[in-house]
Amino acid sequence: MDPSNVESGEHFPTALETAAGPHLLAPGASTRRMMLDVLIGLVPVLAAALWYFRLAAAAQLLVALAVALATEWVICRLRGRASSLSDASVCITALLLACSLPPQLPLAATALGSFVAVALGKMAFGGLGQNLFNPAMVGRAFLMICFPASMTQWTEPLTVHATTQATPLAAARFAGEFIELPRLLVGNVAGCVGETSAILITLGGLWLIVRRAADWRLTAGMLAGVVVVAVVEEVVRGADQSLGWARHVSAGAVLLGAFFIVTDPVTSPLSKSGRWLFGILVGLLTMIIRLLAGYPEGVMFAVLVGNAVTPLLNRWTTPVPVGGHTRRAAGRKPADTGPG
Amino acid sequence: MSIADCLAWLRGEASFARGVHPPTRKSLAADQPIEILPPPAMVTVPLQQHAGAAARAICPPRSRVEVGSLIGQEDESAAVSARVHASLAGRVQPLVGVTLPNGRHSLAVPIAGDEVHSRTNAAEPQGIDWFARLYGGSWHVEDQQRYFPRDIRAAVQQAGIVGLGGAGFPTHLKLLPQATRPAHTLLLNGCECEPYLTADQRLMVEAPAAVVTGLLLAQKAIGCERAVIAVEENKPEAIAALRGAVEQLDDQGRTTVRVCQTKYPMGGERQLIPAVFGLEVPTGGYPLDVGIVVLNVATAAAIASAVLRGHKLTHRVVSISGEGIREPKNLLAPIGTALSELIAACGGLADDACRVIAGGPMMGFAVTDLSVPLTKGTGGITVLTRRQLAASEQTACIRCGRCLDVCPLGLAPTRIAHAVRHGQLELADQYDMMACCDCGCCAYVCPAQIPLVQYIRQGKAQRLRRTD
Numbered sequence: 001m002d003p004s005n006v007e008s009g010e011h012f013p014t015a016l017e018t019a020a021g022p023h024l025l026a027p028g029a030s031t032r033r034m035m036l037d038v039l040i041g042l043v044p045v046l047a048a049a050l051w052y053f054r055l056a057a058a059a060q061l062l063v064a065l066a067v068a069l070a071t072e073w074v075i076c077r078l079r080g081r082a083s084s085l086s087d088a089s090v091c092i093t094a095l096l097l098a099c100s101l102p103p104q105l106p107l108a109a110t111a112l113g114s115f116v117a118v119a120l121g122k123m124a125f126g127g128l129g130q131n132l133f134n135p136a137m138v139g140r141a142f143l144m145i146c147f148p149a150s151m152t153q154w155t156e157p158l159t160v161h162a163t164t165q166a167t168p169l170a171a172a173r174f175a176g177e178f179i180e181l182p183r184l185l186v187g188n189v190a191g192c193v194g195e196t197s198a199i200l201i202t203l204g205g206l207w208l209i210v211r212r213a214a215d216w217r218l219t220a221g222m223l224a225g226v227v228v229v230a231v232v233e234e235v236v237r238g239a240d241q242s243l244g245w246a247r248h249v250s251a252g253a254v255l256l257g258a259f260f261i262v263t264d265p266v267t268s269p270l271s272k273s274g275r276w277l278f279g280i281l282v283g284l285l286t287m288i289i290r291l292l293a294g295y296p297e298g299v300m301f302a303v304l305v306g307n308a309v310t311p312l313l314n315r316w317t318t319p320v321p322v323g324g325h326t327r328r329a330a331g332r333k334p335a336d337t338g339p340g
Numbered sequence: 341m342s343i344a345d346c347l348a349w350l351r352g353e354a355s356f357a358r359g360v361h362p363p364t365r366k367s368l369a370a371d372q373p374i375e376i377l378p379p380p381a382m383v384t385v386p387l388q389q390h391a392g393a394a395a396r397a398i399c400p401p402r403s404r405v406e407v408g409s410l411i412g413q414e415d416e417s418a419a420v421s422a423r424v425h426a427s428l429a430g431r432v433q434p435l436v437g438v439t440l441p442n443g444r445h446s447l448a449v450p451i452a453g454d455e456v457h458s459r460t461n462a463a464e465p466q467g468i469d470w471f472a473r474l475y476g477g478s479w480h481v482e483d484q485q486r487y488f489p490r491d492i493r494a495a496v497q498q499a500g501i502v503g504l505g506g507a508g509f510p511t512h513l514k515l516l517p518q519a520t521r522p523a524h525t526l527l528l529n530g531c532e533c534e535p536y537l538t539a540d541q542r543l544m545v546e547a548p549a550a551v552v553t554g555l556l557l558a559q560k561a562i563g564c565e566r567a568v569i570a571v572e573e574n575k576p577e578a579i580a581a582l583r584g585a586v587e588q589l590d591d592q593g594r595t596t597v598r599v600c601q602t603k604y605p606m607g608g609e610r611q612l613i614p615a616v617f618g619l620e621v622p623t624g625g626y627p628l629d630v631g632i633v634v635l636n637v638a639t640a641a642a643i644a645s646a647v648l649r650g651h652k653l654t655h656r657v658v659s660i661s662g663e664g665i666r667e668p669k670n671l672l673a674p675i676g677t678a679l680s681e682l683i684a685a686c687g688g689l690a691d692d693a694c695r696v697i698a699g700g701p702m703m704g705f706a707v708t709d710l711s712v713p714l715t716k717g718t719g720g721i722t723v724l725t726r727r728q729l730a731a732s733e734q735t736a737c738i739r740c741g742r743c744l745d746v747c748p749l750g751l752a753p754t755r756i757a758h759a760v761r762h763g764q765l766e767l768a769d770q771y772d773m774m775a776c777c778d779c780g781c782c783a784y785v786c787p788a789q790i791p792l793v794q795y796i797r798q799g800k801a802q803r804l805r806r807t808d
Binding site: 016017018019020021022023024025026027029030031032033034087089127128129130215265266268269270271272275318319320321322323324325326327 | 362363535610620622623625693694695696701703704705707708710722724729732733735737738740744745747748749750751752755769771772774775780783784786787788789791793794797
């Protein structure tokens with residue numbers, strides 16, 4: 001080593017920059033990557049939707065997507081903010097909304113629902129990360145109130161000519177007819193665009209969990225809530241008078257909800273224990289609505305109620321630091337103010 | 341528990357809850373034996389290299405000093421202070437102000453070294469073999485029996501030894517037994533959990549006897565029964581070397597080597613104590629509250645060298661590593677050497693080098709001025725390249741809770757950071773902001789790439805200023 005090189009600067013050819021540590025970030029940790037993983041997880045769900053409901057499904061998906069993207073873009077412009085389309089979260093909202101609609105819903109209604117989901121469900125709160133309720137469920141609830149008839153008109157899968165048919169849950173609830181489990185698993189039943197195939201939804205959902213785009217505690221909590229009530233129902237009503245836990249899980253929106261809706265990080269609690277409680281709560285509420293209320297399906301309302309309780313759950317499950325609370329703050333619970 | 345945690349548990353490794361697994365990149369310098377940096381032409385020895393009050397300069401300009409001469413006397417009026425010694429033979433220059441690697445400012449004593457020909461002698465033409473003098477050769481275990489706790493503390497104080505892990509708390513104060521809180525165990529921290537750093541690892545491999553001798557001396561000074569040396573599982577050579585040295589003690593298992601999971605931040609005392617002993621240090625308290633004294637392995641080696649050989653703390657092992665360094669090395673260098681000299685001794689910076697960090701990439705400090713001096717607490721220099729520092733794109737918090745999932749102290753980093761961001765220090769306090777140990781796991785995993793720990797650090801600084 002020649003010390004003269006040091007002085008001439010030959011050893012230090014680059015401009016050094018400064019920043020506060022940590023200087024490294026976890027490989028692949030980005031919001032965009034998380035959202036892309038959700039989109040990848042949705043691929044089998046969308047494939048099932050297109051297979052069973054053909055052009056009707058394609059129309060629902062495309063209209064919801066186009067309106068949602070346009071709405072977010074326009075609102076970003078109106079607020080004078082940079083467009084937030086690149087984080088892809090709006091695509092997830094649109095696709096999940098479309099997946100939760102009946103295939104033959106008039107497309108004008110779909111467009112309205114998509115607009116409400118993004119404008120009221122998400123952007124009105126301040127955009128990504130700020131919304132209290134799951135935007136797709138907000139859009140769906142709006143449609144459920146505005147178009148109660150169209151939102152409960154179902155068509156038989158795999159047919160060109162739409163013939164009205166009851167969903168498995170409606171058939172069980174109102175006609176006492178129980179559809180056999182294998183049909184529910186493959187998804188050859190009437191229902192919302194993307195909720196019918198239990199197997200493909202689970203496949204896509206497992207991808208989210210493996211990629212950690214979704215926390216398994218939320219999924220497991222919701223499924224546990226559903227199963228527990230279903231087993232109780234079976235014991236109380238007798239096996240021949242009840243759907244049973246397997247059919248309760250695979251019929252309707254439980255799996256789509258457990259893997260794709262309750263796992264929305266924005267509207268679920270922060271801590272692990274909070275996520276367990278949230279999942280279980282949504283599962284229990286779903287079953288209470290299914291069995292006792294006027295609707296055959298309860299995932300949407302259960303999720304919205306759960307979302308409303310999330311700040312409270314956050315407050316209850318504020319973690320205790322290793323070594324206990326700071327003495328000054330001991331015994332005082334912080335108010336939930338949200339991250340923003 | 342993650343899969344990695346389960347495997348570690350099955351292997352019987354000590355561990356703590358949560359934490360992260362950044363790529364360790366130890367292989368860059370782990371197999372490079374410690375080299376002795378030739379005496380530089382000049383060193384600048386800061387008077388503040390420790391927690392507490394700065395040392396007071398006692399040498400007038402132009403006075404001659406040898407290696408180990410006292411140049412900074414501790415501030416007797418302060419409860420916490422430490423001495424500073426010359427690390428180069430030469431003449432003292434007028435005091436200057438310097439920026440330390442951690443960004444703070446201090447007065448410093450520059451020493452211009454003697455001419456090169458007088459720095460070497462016939463016996464040691466390459467310069468003095470400081471490694472052999474400080475840590476090498478044989479250590480007679482019986483030696484430590486002859487010392488009284490008082491003598492050990494006095495020697496440690498006179499040598500100006502402070503914690504070499506980075507915090508820089510004066511070691512003689514740690515070795516003082518406290519009547520109200522007796523210590524039962526000495527924990528020697530050889531985890532070195534920061535990526536890239538290998539200085540402690542090399543010291544454990546090359547001078548295990550010095551480390552263990554220092555442990556015995558410290559144990560004697562504190563008056564505690566047991567001692568545990570904790571080393572992460574990714575340093576098998578160090579574990580074997582230390583086990584060999586401990587076996588020679590034949591002390592009926594009172595000293596043990598404990599293997600820990602390789603996980604960041606294992607080396608933090610609030611993580612290491614729960615991992616090894618299952619005890620939680622109370623928030624706002626100290627390890628002594630649960631009867632434990634924690635010392636870094638390099639500190640232990642310095643204690644041995646000070647007590648048994650009379651050496652002052654004038655040199656330390658520092659690893660110079662990272663993709664931005666041409667020849668990563670472990671150097672034994674005089675304290676006060678400019679970082680540029682250390683980097684030059686390792687072949688210089690690579691062309692795409694972009695950030696020079698004093699310390700490791702998780703908790704280290706970026707420096708732009710390479711004249712910054714090496715301090716007692718600087719265990720490594722890490723140089724990263726532009727490719728590794730991809731421009732981060734900060735987005736809104738999506739409340740995913742990953743920061744809670746990794747926070748080793750079980751805090752809610754996003755809540756604290758956002759409270760600080762909005763100037764609500766009261767709220768941040770309610771989320772136990774002051775308990776944060778700055779490890780940076782939260783910012784490391786955040787998918788929205790929010791500088792969480794940076795906000796929290798800022799909040800803690802504001803809070804301390806307000807209480808002052």
